[in-house]
Amino acid sequence: MNTARTWSLAGVAAGLAGLATSYAAAMALNVRESPLVAVGELAIRFTPGFVAEVAIERLGRADKPLLILGIVLVLVLLFAWAGRLARRSWWAPAVLFAALAAAGAGAIAAQRNQQPVDFVPVAVGLVTWLVCLSLVADPLRSFVGHPEEVAPSGGHHRRTFLIRAGLITGAAAVVGLLGRVVGRGRREVEQTRRLLKLTGVTAPQVPASVRVGVEGVTPWQTHSDDFYLIHAGISIPAIAPHDWSLRIHGMVDREIVLSYDELVSRQFTEAWVTLTCVSNEVGGGLVGNAWWSGVRIADLLAEAGVRPGADAVKQTAHDGWTCGTPLAALTDDRNAMLAVAMNGRPLPLDHGFPVRSIVPGLYGYVSATKWVVDLEVTRFEDFEAFWTEKGWAEEGPIKMSSRIDVPGSGDELPAGETKVAGVAWAQHTGIGAVEVAVDGSPWMPARLARTPSIDTWVQWVATVDLEPGDHVLRVRAVDLEGHVQTGVVAAPVPDGATGWHEIQVSVSEE
Numbered sequence: 155m156n157t158a159r160t161w162s163l164a165g166v167a168a169g170l171a172g173l174a175t176s177y178a179a180a181m182a183l184n185v186r187e188s189p190l191v192a193v194g195e196l197a198i199r200f201t202p203g204f205v206a207e208v209a210i211e212r213l214g215r216a217d218k219p220l221l222i223l224g225i226v227l228v229l230v231l232l233f234a235w236a237g238r239l240a241r242r243s244w245w246a247p248a249v250l251f252a253a254l255a256a257a258g259a260g261a262i263a264a265q266r267n268q269q270p271v272d273f274v275p276v277a278v279g280l281v282t283w284l285v286c287l288s289l290v291a292d293p294l295r296s297f298v299g300h301p302e303e304v305a306p307s308g309g310h311h312r313r314t315f316l317i318r319a320g321l322i323t324g325a326a327a328v329v330g331l332l333g334r335v336v337g338r339g340r341r342e343v344e345q346t347r348r349l350l351k352l353t354g355v356t357a358p359q360v361p362a363s364v365r366v367g368v369e370g371v372t373p374w375q376t377h378s379d380d381f382y383l384i385h386a387g388i389s390i391p392a393i394a395p396h397d398w399s400l401r402i403h404g405m406v407d408r409e410i411v412l413s414y415d416e417l418v419s420r421q422f423t424e425a426w427v428t429l430t431c432v433s434n435e436v437g438g439g440l441v442g443n444a445w446w447s448g449v450r451i452a453d454l455l456a457e458a459g460v461r462p463g464a465d466a467v468k469q470t471a472h473d474g475w476t477c478g479t480p481l482a483a484l485t486d487d488r489n490a491m492l493a494v495a496m497n498g499r500p501l502p503l504d505h506g507f508p509v510r511s512i513v514p515g516l517y518g519y520v521s522a523t524k525w526v527v528d529l530e531v532t533r534f535e536d537f538e539a540f541w542t543e544k545g546w547a548e549e550g551p552i553k554m555s556s557r558i559d560v561p562g563s564g565d566e567l568p569a570g571e572t573k574v575a576g577v578a579w580a581q582h583t584g585i586g587a588v589e590v591a592v593d594g595s596p597w598m599p600a601r602l603a604r605t606p607s608i609d610t611w612v613q614w615v616a617t618v619d620l621e622p623g624d625h626v627l628r629v630r631a632v633d634l635e636g637h638v639q640t641g642v643v644a645a646p647v648p649d650g651a652t653g654w655h656e657i658q659v660s661v662s663e664e
């Protein structure tokens with residue numbers, strides 16, 4: 155057997171095995187796609203426009219499969235090289251595999267909204283590469299002698315090598331196929347979601363009055379792709395609408411079970427609601443504003459007939475996540491809903507498809523259950539939920555907050571007048587005023603944009619006159635009931651951060 159070719163073969167077997175396990179891990183964990191596809195997407199992003207045009211023109215719809223095939227071919231060559239390197243050193247192929255894994259991780263890091271779990275398939279692939287390579291390299295080392303001689307027991311080791319290489323390649327094929335089967339469910343749900351037409355869901359119309367018109371301020375409407383994601387579980391549930399149902403039970407007169415079709419045939423309510431995470435730090439980005447469409451929870455609870463004595467609804471998600479919501483927030487006149495659409499489209503899978511709860515005024519951890527399947531009317535004293543078990547507060551009204559988006563912290567500015575702008579929120583109470591202060595000077599009012607309701611954030615802008623030197627800019631809000639945002643600093647645990655957002659700027663003579 156030709157030695158170099160045999161070592162190359164070992165590298166390719168290990169390499170393909172790693173691709174297969176990383177793909178299967180991506181499918182099993184329901185992360186968006188395998189590291190290989192992420193690399194492909196990155197390549198597309200960095201392909202110059204004219205090259206892309208030529209590619210599309212010449213290749214048509216085969217352009218993407220061919221791209222992936224091309225990447226696989228390059229990888230196979232690199233795997234073969236790793237195999238050859240393994241002949242003389244154990245670390246050189248490890249470095250090569252680690253570099254390939256780093257490229258995969260880099261491509262994933264370049265994606266929007268990536269989560270820690272998205273990197274797991276890369277790690278799985280890397281471990282597979284290293285383990286499989288050493289599995290095939292050990293017998294190989296013995297039978298081809300190290301490095302050149304043929305050992306006496308060559309035949310035995312040769313057999314071991316061939317058996318191991320064959321088993322690894324076969325296992326890779328099986329694991330890859332399993333990944334396809336596991337991933338099919340999710341692809342089908344994605345497809346169903348894309349084709350879903352929901353009558354009664356209207357496209358978002360952003361009123362012109364919501365903008366202060368300063369560049370760099372967070373867009374008033376948060377695009378679904380840019381919306382922050384919080385998910386305590388590992389894999390994102392992929393639930394087809396026809397597999398979904400909701401049970402409303404507990405302290406009610408009549409239990410209700412609703413199918414998806416029954417839910418979406420009801421009257422819809424639609425509203426702009428700004429969602430916030432209790433873990434958001436002062437000045438942080440775990441907040442977003444979207445147009446939600448769904449069915450009012452208050453109406454469903456009224457049909458079920460809430461019994462006296464209840465003060466909470468325990469919500470359970472398909473993945474077992476739970477939260478406890480104050481009953482009052484679900485039965486008063488606010489727009490608490492079982493949302494089926496976000497920004498005019500069926501909910502994205504990672505934002506809770508097919509149905510999630512949205513309750514204006516409450517942090518997500520006590521209200522915004524994604525993939526919700528169960529509402530139990532009960533009493534707070536009778537249960538604990540996912541986050542309250544971990545020491546977070548039972549009730550989670552959103553605390554008033556304000557943030558400076560422009561200028562950025564650390565920016566260098568010319569002396570003179572500068573626009574300071576950002577967002578402020580006090581959901582379901584409403585923002586009445588925003589004030590800014592430079593260093594220790596008195597607070598001065600900002601101009602507020604208008605919002606369609608008290609359930610959304612508000613953009614604001616103020617003009618300050620800055621002298622040369624270093625300055626601290628602060629912001630605070632006042633709600634429509636006259637409460638002034640507290641400057642007392644509190645960490646997010648157990649019921650939300652407080653304190654004023656401040657940034658530093660340095661102003662130069664000009």
Ligand SMILES: Nc1nc2c(c(=O)[nH]1)N[C@H]1C(S)=C(S)[C@@H](COP(=O)(O)O)O[C@H]1N2
Pocket residue numbers: 381382383384385386387429430431432471472473475504505506517518519522523524525
């Ligand atoms: N099933 C489920 N629902 C959930 C969560 C979760 O981990 N699992 N996180 C909650 C938290 S803490 C927040 S802030 C919001 C975030 O919603 P988003 O990911 O759509 O932004 O969802 C809530 N609903």
Ligand SMILES: [Mo]
Pocket residue numbers: 384430431432433517518519
């Ligand atoms: Mo959250």
